[in-house]
Amino acid sequence: MNLEALLASSLDGLMLGFLYGLMAMGLTLIFGVMKVINLAHGPVIMLGMFVLLVLQQGMGINPYLGLLAAMALGLVSGILIYFVALHRVINAPELTTLLATFAVNLMIIGLATVMFTTSSRSVDVNLGTLPLGPATLQGTRLAAVAVAVVVTVALYLFLYRSRIGKSIRAVANNRSAAELMGINSTWMLALSFGLGTMLAAVAGGLLSTLLSFTVLSGGVYETKSFVIVVLGGLGNPTGALIGGIVIGLLESVTTVYIPVSWVPVLEYVIFVLILLVAPAGLPEWFKNLRRSRS
Amino acid sequence: MFRLGRVKWLGVVATIVALALTACGGPAATSAPTTSPTKPPAVPTAAPVGAATTAPTTAPAATKKLVIGYTASQTGAQNVASAKQVEGLKLWAADVTKAGGIKTKDAIYMPELKSYDDESKTDRVQALYTKLISDDKVDLLISPYSSTLVKAAAVVSEQNGKLMITAGGADDLTMEAGFKNIYQVYTPASRYLTGVVDMLKKLDPSVKKVAIVNEKDSFSTTVAAALLPYAKAQGYDVVLNESYDSNSTDFVPFINKLTPLAPEAILGGGHFQDGTTFAKQMKERNVSAKYVALLVAPPEPTFIEIGDAAQGIIGPSQWEPLVKFSAESAKAAGLAWYGPSVQQFMDGYQAAYKSEPSYHSAGGYAAGMMLQKAIEDAGSADPEKMKAALDKVDMLSFYGRVKFSVDAKTHGKQEGHGMVYMQWQKDAAGKLMRQIVWPLEAKSADVQPRK
Numbered sequence: 001m002n003l004e005a006l007l008a009s010s011l012d013g014l015m016l017g018f019l020y021g022l023m024a025m026g027l028t029l030i031f032g033v034m035k036v037i038n039l040a041h042g043p044v045i046m047l048g049m050f051v052l053l054v055l056q057q058g059m060g061i062n063p064y065l066g067l068l069a070a071m072a073l074g075l076v077s078g079i080l081i082y083f084v085a086l087h088r089v090i091n092a093p094e095l096t097t098l099l100a101t102f103a104v105n106l107m108i109i110g111l112a113t114v115m116f117t118t119s120s121r122s123v124d125v126n127l128g129t130l131p132l133g134p135a136t137l138q139g140t141r142l143a144a145v146a147v148a149v150v151v152t153v154a155l156y157l158f159l160y161r162s163r164i165g166k167s168i169r170a171v172a173n174n175r176s177a178a179e180l181m182g183i184n185s186t187w188m189l190a191l192s193f194g195l196g197t198m199l200a201a202v203a204g205g206l207l208s209t210l211l212s213f214t215v216l217s218g219g220v221y222e223t224k225s226f227v228i229v230v231l232g233g234l235g236n237p238t239g240a241l242i243g244g245i246v247i248g249l250l251e252s253v254t255t256v257y258i259p260v261s262w263v264p265v266l267e268y269v270i271f272v273l274i275l276l277v278a279p280a281g282l283p284e285w286f287k288n289l290r291r292s293r294s
Numbered sequence: 295m296f297r298l299g300r301v302k303w304l305g306v307v308a309t310i311v312a313l314a315l316t317a318c319g320g321p322a323a324t325s326a327p328t329t330s331p332t333k334p335p336a337v338p339t340a341a342p343v344g345a346a347t348t349a350p351t352t353a354p355a356a357t358k359k360l361v362i363g364y365t366a367s368q369t370g371a372q373n374v375a376s377a378k379q380v381e382g383l384k385l386w387a388a389d390v391t392k393a394g395g396i397k398t399k400d401a402i403y404m405p406e407l408k409s410y411d412d413e414s415k416t417d418r419v420q421a422l423y424t425k426l427i428s429d430d431k432v433d434l435l436i437s438p439y440s441s442t443l444v445k446a447a448a449v450v451s452e453q454n455g456k457l458m459i460t461a462g463g464a465d466d467l468t469m470e471a472g473f474k475n476i477y478q479v480y481t482p483a484s485r486y487l488t489g490v491v492d493m494l495k496k497l498d499p500s501v502k503k504v505a506i507v508n509e510k511d512s513f514s515t516t517v518a519a520a521l522l523p524y525a526k527a528q529g530y531d532v533v534l535n536e537s538y539d540s541n542s543t544d545f546v547p548f549i550n551k552l553t554p555l556a557p558e559a560i561l562g563g564g565h566f567q568d569g570t571t572f573a574k575q576m577k578e579r580n581v582s583a584k585y586v587a588l589l590v591a592p593p594e595p596t597f598i599e600i601g602d603a604a605q606g607i608i609g610p611s612q613w614e615p616l617v618k619f620s621a622e623s624a625k626a627a628g629l630a631w632y633g634p635s636v637q638q639f640m641d642g643y644q645a646a647y648k649s650e651p652s653y654h655s656a657g658g659y660a661a662g663m664m665l666q667k668a669i670e671d672a673g674s675a676d677p678e679k680m681k682a683a684l685d686k687v688d689m690l691s692f693y694g695r696v697k698f699s700v701d702a703k704t705h706g707k708q709e710g711h712g713m714v715y716m717q718w719q720k721d722a723a724g725k726l727m728r729q730i731v732w733p734l735e736a737k738s739a740d741v742q743p744r745k
Binding site: 002004005008009012069113117118119120122125129134136138184210211212214217220251252255256260261263 | 368369370373399413414500510537538539541543544546547548550551553554567571578579580
């Protein structure tokens with residue numbers, strides 16, 4: 001009996017995990033490049049949700065096309081946030097940048113609450129279902145995974161194959177040296193922040209095709225992103241993707257055996273344990289373990 | 295690829311995230327509540343609904359303003375049902391105003407509504423009811439919608455010795471706290487879903503396994519706490535009994551658990567938003583349970599917006615338009631009849647809001663009507679005299695029977711009112727419509743298993 005539930009839950013968890021990974025990649029990318037802990041991450045996730053909603057309900061635009069608008073808004077708003085809130089304090093202690101993004105967080109949520117209220121919303125999209133043995137795969141979840149994979153691959157190609165991507169990595173590794181090589185670090189930092197928020201907005205948009213949401217929903221996903229980022233290692237996008245999948249699976253599979261309402265407790269226990277045992281994240285911990293054995 | 299960050303900041307981050315969430319979900323100190331003395335809706339002159347029923351024979355001495363305070367959840371999780379409740383209350387106020395006020399021997403009382411948006415938040419309710427009492431000096435109170443908010447309002451109201459009618463709160467525990475000034479118009483939560491068990495036992499004995507999945511709030515927990523032993527006592531195998539957080543948006547984990555357990559009936563839910571999402575996701579995942587009964591959401595007319603996912607869903611309801619309480623049925627039951635007929639209420643509501651009333655609307659109207667009845671019976675708006683009058687009430691209206699407990703431990707708890715169970719069914723033309731399926735004496739159609 002539990003095997004059926006286990007299979008169905010695993011598939012759901014895996015699919016949700018990709019979205020979580022995409023969501024957390026934005027947070028870890030920003031930290032990796034500029035050492036900024038972005039507390040405006042959740043509100044940007046929420047903005048992605050509302051872009052799809054407004055475009056669908058106001059203009060009848062297909063939610064998946066709306067994702068392009070969410071990407072554009074995420075990128076532009078990220079660059080804007082960088083220049084307005086972060087540029088002047090980018091070299092200040094981390095607490096300053098953290099508080100700057102916290103202020104942006106409050107502004108976005110305040111504005112969105114005025115515009116949309118805190119009532120629950122949902123994007124109306126149905127792509128049917130695909131029966132797979134005892135499990136039923138939802139079309140919207142499959143589509144979300146497909147988009148998440150495409151965006152992740154595109155991000156990697158951009159960072160590793162394009163000249164701008166290489167510049168971003170150079171700034172991440174050594175900002176002073178990159179500037180000496182003629183790279184405009186200000187624009188690279190702004191673009192990195194924009195890319196991070198773009199990932200958050202896309203993840204938010206995709207989540208809106210699966211679940212209902214409010215203007216406060218971003219907070220839940222932001223907290224989840226922190227857990228994932230810690231699990232995968234701060235500043236490590238691949239780790240974030242792995243961490244996302246681990247958390248997605250954990251959320252789903254454990255519900256087969258324990259009451260659903262216990263899952264958040266389990267997540268935060270893991271959060272604390274990782275901070276205590278493997279503060280650099282699981283990939284680094286495994287690497288160190290291998291090194292110590294060999 | 296990137297250098298690892300400094301983990302020492304994570305403690306700070308976690309604290310600030312928690313602060314951010316608190317700030318966003320807190321009492322919204324940044325946004326001042328909107329004060330709006332409520333304007334009554336326009337009611338056509340052809341619909342003399344809810345007119346004062348006991349006109350005095352002599353002219354009243356003076357016209358007095360009767361300020362009735364309440365909070366509405368204009369935003370947040372409870373906004374759908376709350377909006378309906380407020381519409382019902384406003385219709386009552388408009389009807390009374392149109393009829394020339396609440397008439398007593400010594401005075402005519404003209405109701406004036408004063409409300410704020412509580413954003414569906416407990417802390418806002420506490421602050422705003424204090425403001426209504428201390429700053430706005432309201433005479434009487436009506437509760438907000440939902441048991442959790444009602445409980446918060448009841449504490450403030452009781453501490454200040456204000457008379458309050460709870461329109462949208464069914465939780466038994468609130469009414470078992472020994473309050474002296476709170477009166478409940480809803481059937482208590484403990485009786486919300488037990489009727490479905492009775493219905494299944496009588497109408498479909500093939501059902502053996504049931505699952506209970508409910509919201510983890512005060513009201514729904516009370517419903518489930520009463521339902522579980524009752525279902526077991528009736529011989530049902532309860533294969534799952536779990537609850538979910540009030541802000542849940544994903545019910546897939548429950549559906550994955552339910553599928554292999556194959557319950558023939560799923561009972562539970564909580565409020566409008568979670569109930570609607572749960573029903574929608576059950577349809578998307580082809581959950582095969584023959585019967586699904588959810589709290590609060592199905593009786594709302596807007597539940598139909600989820601389309602075919604609504605078909606077959608059963609909902610316990612405090613009131614349904616198809617149940618025809620009348621002066622004749624009151625006479626037959628040996629009860630006093632009071633207020634407008636079902637048709638008058640329906641027509642007045644349709645005319646005022648161009649939409650169908652739900653049981654929340656009827657509850658709002660009934661709450662106002664109880665204040666009116668108390669003033670008329672007491673001959674004044676003095677709270678003590680009104681309380682004495684309410685303690686004696688045992689009447690039938692369009693809303694059904696109303697009788698309050700006078701026991702010290704459960705004072706004000708609703709004793710007379712009963713539930714009906716509606717189901718969304720398709721008619722011959724394939725159009726979804728509400729039918730009453732239980733109790734049998736009130737049914738408009740036979741209960742149908744889900745397809």
